[in-house]
Amino acid sequence: MAHTKAVDAPPAPESGATGAGSNPWLVLLAVSLGVIMVMLDGTVVGIANPVIQHDLGASLSDLQWVTSGYLLALAVFLITAGKLGDLFGHKRVFLIGVAGFALSSVGIGLSQELADVVPGLSPVGALIGLRVLQGLFGALLQPAALALLRGAFPGEKLNQAMGAWGAIIGLSSAAGPIVGGVLVEKVSWESVFFINAPVGIVALLMGLLLIKENRSQTLARIDWLGVVLLSGAMFALVWSIIKAPEWGWGDTKTIGFLVGFAVLVAGFIFWQSKAKQPLVPLSLFRNVSISIGTVLMMMVAFAMFGAMFFLGFFFQGVHGLSPLDAGLRMLPMSAGMIVASPLAGMLIGRLGAKITMAIGLVITASAMFLMSQLSIDASFIESGIPFVLLAFGLSPVFVGATEIIVGNAPIELSGVAGGLQQSAMQVGGALGTAILGAVMAAEISSKLPGYLGPAAQKIPAEQMSLLEKAAAFGGLPPGTPAQLRQTLGPAIHNAFMDGMHLAFLVSTGVALLTAALTLFVKAGRKSEPGAPVHVG
Numbered sequence: 192m193a194h195t196k197a198v199d200a201p202p203a204p205e206s207g208a209t210g211a212g213s214n215p216w217l218v219l220l221a222v223s224l225g226v227i228m229v230m231l232d233g234t235v236v237g238i239a240n241p242v243i244q245h246d247l248g249a250s251l252s253d254l255q256w257v258t259s260g261y262l263l264a265l266a267v268f269l270i271t272a273g274k275l276g277d278l279f280g281h282k283r284v285f286l287i288g289v290a291g292f293a294l295s296s297v298g299i300g301l302s303q304e305l306a307d308v309v310p311g312l313s314p315v316g317a318l319i320g321l322r323v324l325q326g327l328f329g330a331l332l333q334p335a336a337l338a339l340l341r342g343a344f345p346g347e348k349l350n351q352a353m354g355a356w357g358a359i360i361g362l363s364s365a366a367g368p369i370v371g372g373v374l375v376e377k378v379s380w381e382s383v384f385f386i387n388a389p390v391g392i393v394a395l396l397m398g399l400l401l402i403k404e405n406r407s408q409t410l411a412r413i414d415w416l417g418v419v420l421l422s423g424a425m426f427a428l429v430w431s432i433i434k435a436p437e438w439g440w441g442d443t444k445t446i447g448f449l450v451g452f453a454v455l456v457a458g459f460i461f462w463q464s465k466a467k468q469p470l471v472p473l474s475l476f477r478n479v480s481i482s483i484g485t486v487l488m489m490m491v492a493f494a495m496f497g498a499m500f501f502l503g504f505f506f507q508g509v510h511g512l513s514p515l516d517a518g519l520r521m522l523p524m525s526a527g528m529i530v531a532s533p534l535a536g537m538l539i540g541r542l543g544a545k546i547t548m549a550i551g552l553v554i555t556a557s558a559m560f561l562m563s564q565l566s567i568d569a570s571f572i573e574s575g576i577p578f579v580l581l582a583f584g585l586s587p588v589f590v591g592a593t594e595i596i597v598g599n600a601p602i603e604l605s606g607v608a609g610g611l612q613q614s615a616m617q618v619g620g621a622l623g624t625a626i627l628g629a630v631m632a633a634e635i636s637s638k639l640p641g642y643l644g645p646a647a648q649k650i651p652a653e654q655m656s657l658l659e660k661a662a663a664f665g666g667l668p669p670g671t672p673a674q675l676r677q678t679l680g681p682a683i684h685n686a687f688m689d690g691m692h693l694a695f696l697v698s699t700g701v702a703l704l705t706a707a708l709t710l711f712v713k714a715g716r717k718s719e720p721g722a723p724v725h726v727g
Contacts, residue, residue, distance in 0.1 A: 215343035219352055221401040222336040223359040224394035225289045228387050229329050232296065235371030235383040238518050241507045242380045244664065247302075247314045255628065256319045258500065259433045259621060264326025265333075266617040267425045271418050273334035273610025274470055278413060280404045281335040281342070281606060286395060288332030293391025295325040300381035334609030337597050339402060341609070349598045353590045354536020358529050372518030416462055417470030424455035429618060432625045471607055475600060480544075481608070483712050484595035485615045487548070490705040491588050492619030493626075494559065494698040495581075500624050501631065501665075501691050508665025509567055509684045523575040527582025535587040544591040545712045551587030552706035554580055556699050563695035567684055584702075595712065623698075630697060631690035635662045638689045642682035662686045 240254050249257075276284040298305070302317040309317070344352040374382040431448035438445050463469040476482045506517035538547045558580035565574060593612055600608030636659050640647040643658075650658070661667050662683040667676050 215340075215348075215352070216355075217401045218339055218343040219355060219359075221394070221397045222285065222339050223356065224390065224397055225285060225292075225332055226336050227359065228289070228292060228296075228390045228394060229332065231370065231390065232292075232325075232384070232387060235374070235386075238371035238503060239375050239380040239383050240503055241664070242375050243318070246380065247318070249315050253315050253319070255433075255624065257322055258624060259429075260319050260323045261326040261329070262617045262621045262624075263426070263429045263433065264323045265330050266429045266614055266621065267422050268327055268330035269334060269614040269617065270421060270471060270607060270610035271413075272330040273338065273606035273608070274413060274418075275331070276335040276338055276606035276609075277604065281338045282398065282402045282404045284331050284606075285335035285339065285402070286398050288328050288330070288335060289391055289394045289398065291328030292325055292332060293387050293395075295321050295328055296384045296387035296391075299325065300384040302381075330610075330613075333613045334606050337593065337609030337612065338606040341597050341600070349594055351533075351536050351540070353594045353598075354533040354539075356532070356590075356593075358532040369515070369518050369522065372513070372515030376513055376515045412468060414462075414466050414468055414470040417459060417466060420455055420459035420462060421470060424452050424459055425614070425618070427452040427455060429621050432618075432621050435625060435629070471611070472604065475604065475608065475611070478599050480595045480599045480712055481611075483708065484592045484599075485611060487588065487705055487708060487712075488592045488596070488612055488615040489619035489622075490701055490708070491552075491555070491585065491592070492616040493623035494555070494701040494705070495585060496620035496623050500628065501694065504663075504665040505565075505687070505691060509687055510569075511666075520571065520574055521578065524578035524582045527579045528586055531583045531586035532590055534583075535590040538587065539591050539594065544595055545709055547587045548591040548712070549706050549709045551584045551591075552702050552709060553584075555584030555588070556702035556706065558584055559695050559699040559702055563692045563699065565688075565692075567688055588705075627694040627697060631694045632659070632663060634690040634693045635659055635686045639682060639686040642685045643679070644682075646678075658683065659686075663690075 236257065240257070243249055243257070244254055247253075272284065272288075299318055299321045302321065303314045305317045306312045306314040340352055340356065341349070370386065371383045374380075374386065427448045431445050431452065434448075435442075435445045460473070463471060463473050502521065503517060506512045506520050510517075512520065535547065535551070558577040561577035561580070562574075565577075596612040596615075597608045639659055639662055640655070643650070647655070658679065665684065665687045667680060667683060
């Protein structure tokens with residue numbers, strides 16, 4: 192059985208830390224600029240995907256890798272990145288993350304040029320590889336930002352800070368589809384990545400001027416064996432999730448990676464109970480709020496990112512909207528978060544996380560259910576109502592889960608806690624994209640022959656497979672003859688809608704299950720400097 196001992200946390204962050212001498216609201220502004228860059232990138236990629244697919248000849252699998260490769264890098268490296276911030280300083284790690292993210296974004300915009308000068312490299316391959324690199328730098332940036340906020344704000348004001356943080360994220364999310372739509376339509380898809388360069392420069396300058404360094408005085412080294420075991424476990428898990436739709440969930444390769452994940456996790460837990468300075472002190476999970484908050488974040492990300500992946504194809508493929516118009520359709524959700532996030536912070540302060548998050552998840556489930564009822568010709572109002580509901584449903588969950596995980600962690604482990612929170616989100620998003628994508632593909636394969644009618648019997652299996660792949664995009668490839676488009680288009684659109692409806696129904700069930708889980712959340716006591724910390 193693991194031996195547990197209590198050690199004294201540092202009496203205060205070192206001189207000049209964010210918590211001692213800086214205006215915390217200026218720290219919030221500075222770190223928000225860095226994360227705004229990441230949020231802009233996340234929202235504009237969804238708008239750009241259909242154009243990338245056309246210009247680069249990318250398959251659905253390629254586009255999923257544009258998302259999943261980024262998620263894989265984040266999921267593998269986030270917790271380690273949080274520990275690097277705890278050890279070397281969150282400001283330093285944050286600024287490296289901002290600079291690297293901006294530079295890799297510029298590289299993505301130059302994917303075609305890179306493919307022209309590197310033998311054997313395709314534009315799609317370059318794009319995916321740089322997205323992985325972008326994910327690694329994003330992993331440095333995000334836990335450091337949360338840790339800087341944790342150190343800057345006292346416990347009683349952390350709810351307000353997280354609410355303001357959510358509003359800023361909502362504002363950047365709201366701007367993303369509009370900015371992305373304008374750039375894709377009027378300039379090029381590459382420009383949606385180039386936009387990160389000026390944002391990154393401003394974030395760097397403000398970070399250098401406004402943020403003071405913050406790191407733990409009790410940490411002296413990195414648990415490299417823990418890094419290897421945890422990174423291997425996260426890779427095995429996310430890789431098996433990403434490849435399962437292609438291999439099959441019962442395939443020996445899928446099972447092998449899942450078994451490898453279980454073995455590596457067991458080895459990691461054993462080592463963490465023995466290490467003098469463990470990568471993730473197991474005592475963190477003795478706090479019920481941290482443990483449940485991690486699961487909540489994973490399940491919400493599963494429901495949200497998994498289902499939302501297909502909305503860009505719905506608006507541009509089925510509806511035939513331009514990238515800008517598709518961005519405008521998604522505006523109600525992002526804009527709603529500007530209002531909903533600070534309101535969520537206030538409600539959590541008054542009602543507590545349990546009630547506020549449960550209500551938010553019921554609202555989220557209602558929004559997902561309404562999306563499962565959208566028609567092919569849904570109007571702006573018909574899609575806008577569930578988007579607004581989703582904003583007011585998800586905001587309490589994201590604000591509450593972040594406050595629960597990061598706010599309840601000892602301040603000297605705030606980087607690890609931030610990495611844990613972000614890892615849960617990325618793993619959940621990867622699970623949702625893979626599993627709901629498989630659910631949608633299976634539904635399309637089942638329903639498409641019926642919509643094609645007797646003509647389906649005359650279509651060779653290979654061509655039917657191509658039609659099923661086209662249906663996953665919501666429409667036929669550009670250049671398809673008008674007569675064929677008129678004949679096959681309605682069947683493909685209807686099959687896509689059936690698949691999307693089923694994906695949103697599954698997300699509805701996940702949201703309701705998560706709402707029940709919030710009933711087990713306990714507030715917990717926030718650990719401040721000077722409190723004893725149990726190290727596993």
